Amino acid sequence: LIEGRPPAVPVLVEDLFRREAGRLVAALVRLFGSARLELAEDVVQETLVKALEIWPHRGVPEHPAAWLRAVARHRALDILRREAIFRGKEGAIESFLTAAAPSLAERSEAAPPVFLDGEIRDDQLRLIFTCCHPALSEESQVALTLKTLCGFGVPEIARALLADEGAVAQRLVRAKRTLREGAFPFVVPEPRELPARLDAVLTVLYLMFNEGYNACDGPDLTRPDLCREAIYLAALVREHPVGSAPRVDALLALFCLQAARLPGRVDANGDLCLLADQNRSRWDRRLIERGLDHLAAAARGDELSAYHLEAGIAACHAVAASDGETDWRAVLASYDALVAMTGSAVAKLNRAVAVARVHGPQAGLAALEAVAEAPALRSYYLLHATRAALQLELGNWRAAADSYAQALPLTRLEPERRFLERKLQEVAREIAGR
Amino acid sequence: MPQFMLLLRGGDAKERTPAEMQRIVEEYIAWARRLAAENRMVGGDELAGGGKVITGAGAALKVKDGPYTETKESVGGYFLIQAQSEAEAVEIAKECPGLARGGTVELRAIVEH
Numbered sequence: 001l002i003e004g005r006p007p008a009v010p011v012l013v014e015d016l017f018r019r020e021a022g023r024l025v026a027a028l029v030r031l032f033g034s035a036r037l038e039l040a041e042d043v044v045q046e047t048l049v050k051a052l053e054i055w056p057h058r059g060v061p062e063h064p065a066a067w068l069r070a071v072a073r074h075r076a077l078d079i080l081r082r083e084a085i086f087r088g089k090e091g092a093i094e095s096f097l098t099a100a101a102p103s104l105a106e107r108s109e110a111a112p113p114v115f116l117d118g119e120i121r122d123d124q125l126r127l128i129f130t131c132c133h134p135a136l137s138e139e140s141q142v143a144l145t146l147k148t149l150c151g152f153g154v155p156e157i158a159r160a161l162l163a164d165e166g167a168v169a170q171r172l173v174r175a176k177r178t179l180r181e182g183a184f185p186f187v188v189p190e191p192r193e194l195p196a197r198l199d200a201v202l203t204v205l206y207l208m209f210n211e212g213y214n215a216c217d218g219p220d221l222t223r224p225d226l227c228r229e230a231i232y233l234a235a236l237v238r239e240h241p242v243g244s245a246p247r248v249d250a251l252l253a254l255f256c257l258q259a260a261r262l263p264g265r266v267d268a269n270g271d272l273c274l275l276a277d278q279n280r281s282r283w284d285r286r287l288i289e290r291g292l293d294h295l296a297a298a299a300r301g302d303e304l305s306a307y308h309l310e311a312g313i314a315a316c317h318a319v320a321a322s323d324g325e326t327d328w329r330a331v332l333a334s335y336d337a338l339v340a341m342t343g344s345a346v347a348k349l350n351r352a353v354a355v356a357r358v359h360g361p362q363a364g365l366a367a368l369e370a371v372a373e374a375p376a377l378r379s380y381y382l383l384h385a386t387r388a389a390l391q392l393e394l395g396n397w398r399a400a401a402d403s404y405a406q407a408l409p410l411t412r413l414e415p416e417r418r419f420l421e422r423k424l425q426e427v428a429r430e431i432a433g434r
Numbered sequence: 435m436p437q438f439m440l441l442l443r444g445g446d447a448k449e450r451t452p453a454e455m456q457r458i459v460e461e462y463i464a465w466a467r468r469l470a471a472e473n474r475m476v477g478g479d480e481l482a483g484g485g486k487v488i489t490g491a492g493a494a495l496k497v498k499d500g501p502y503t504e505t506k507e508s509v510g511g512y513f514l515i516q517a518q519s520e521a522e523a524v525e526i527a528k529e530c531p532g533l534a535r536g537g538t539v540e541l542r543a544i545v546e547h
Contacts, residue, residue: 012456012459012460015453015456016456017452017453017455017456017459018451018452018453018456020452021452044452045449048452048455048456049455051455051459052455052458052459052462053480053510053511054480055459055462055463056459056462056463056465056466056480056511057466057478057479057480057511058479059463060459060463151451151452151453152451152453153449153450153451153452153453153454154451155451156451156453
């Protein structure tokens with residue numbers, strides 16, 4: 001009961017519920033088995049509802065995360081007991097019990113939440129491999145990872161993946177059914193299948209990060225929360241012995257170096273800010289340092305992945321004090337290697353930008369036109385926007401105007417639309433002034 | 435000062451994301467804290483779901499589950515507040531965060547003797 005004085009309630013940590021939901025699902029899947037992901041999610045939902053019912057009246061417990069974990073544990077125990085499999089799983093329950101914070105009744109004196117964070121991390125790692133199981137489609141892997149490990153709801157996933165909510169919900173139901181029917185063990189894969197399974201995990205994290213770095217749709221250019229989650233999960237993988245491959249470091253380096261520049265990509269009005277125009281003092285130095293450390297760690301051994309090359313490019317930008325001081329030759333060399341390795345049309349387009357910076361806009365334009373017919377770029381606004389920028393450098397105003405106009409209908413992102421409209425106006429003024 | 439009971443009935447039962455749930459918790463806590471800070475809070479607590487309804491007497495006495503099974507209609511909790519007047523209490527009740535999600539607040543004055 002709240003007395004007639006302000007209760008000393010701590011402010012909740014940002015993303016507490018989301019983060020804890022992800023941790024709890026993982027810990028509960030260990031108890032229930034990966035065939036019963038849904039049950040684990042239900043228990044987490046009930047736990048959060050309980051907090052919602054109790055905290056407004058009793059105040060926030062001193063250790064909210066430990067409270068949530070204790071409630072989830074009680075509920076899970078109840079369920080297992082009722083299912084009469086208690087005896088068989090006694091060991092697992094015991095470790096869960098000792099792992100969780102003291103009982104609810106003692107919560108006010110509870111020690112800091114020493115909920116065997118290492119154990120939870122192991123559970124989350126197992127869950128990453130479960131969610132990125134090859135039996136699931138790539139879209140399902142991403143959706144399931146966001147749902148179970150990141151505590152995203154269906155609407156958030158739909159927004160992040162540009163799908164409608166019904167489709168996402170369907171996809172999740174199907175994915176869980178696949179896991180149920182496959183009855184896959186909740187384990188980190190065996191060494192012989194590990195490399196391929198690890199690559200699937202890295203692909204999912206890469207997709208997540210990219211969506212956060214440059215959203216496809218909506219009012220915001222970036223979704224930093226998605227980037228943060230991708231970094232968080234990649235770091236989880238990296239911390240574990242199975243994730244000690246150099247390409248995992250390379251991926252983390254890429255994430256950190258790119259994420260460091262997020263604050264510069266958008267100005268105070270939420271408008272798109274090109275790399276050359278960004279206020280580099282807004283970049284996150286700490287993340288750049290961390291990224292460079294991972295890049296150094298990625299250099300051990302002789303593994304060279306696309307992540308290595310992309311991280312190398314990101315590092316060139318991150319360490320340049322200004323656009324003029326960027327080592328564009330090194331950037332170009334990395335793009336050459338990336339194109340040779342992946343043959344990706346998007347990599348070729350980006351390479352054209354580096355060509356322009358090293359050899360001039362005419363050479364860049366030639367490199368761009370060489371890839372312009374690639375099907376993957378047909379509806380890619382950056383092809384046209386890049387061509388426009390190069391035409392602009394060459395003083396070809398009308399060609400630039402045409403390309404900006406072609407780019408405009410191809411983006412659904414508000415800041416990008418505003419940027420292109422601004423450019424179109426600038427070019428129109430140039431043409432009128434001549 | 436006159437006292438009033440605010441009976442909070444749960445809003446829509448749609449499933450919420452963890453982020454939404456955290457936002458709701460924070461709104462309620464902020465509201466409760468503000469009432470406490472303004473010395474309006476007398477008490478309050480959550481009520482367990484379910485409950486019983488007892489009717490009749492003697493041979494006709496019945497105990498059944500209830501009163502409501504619908505989340506929408508069941509009283510999820512109450513706040514006991516103090517305010518200068520019913521109008522002021524209404525103003526306080528209007529700020530209940532549950533209203534935005536389809537919840538209702540029933541305001542009843544405690545009779546002073």
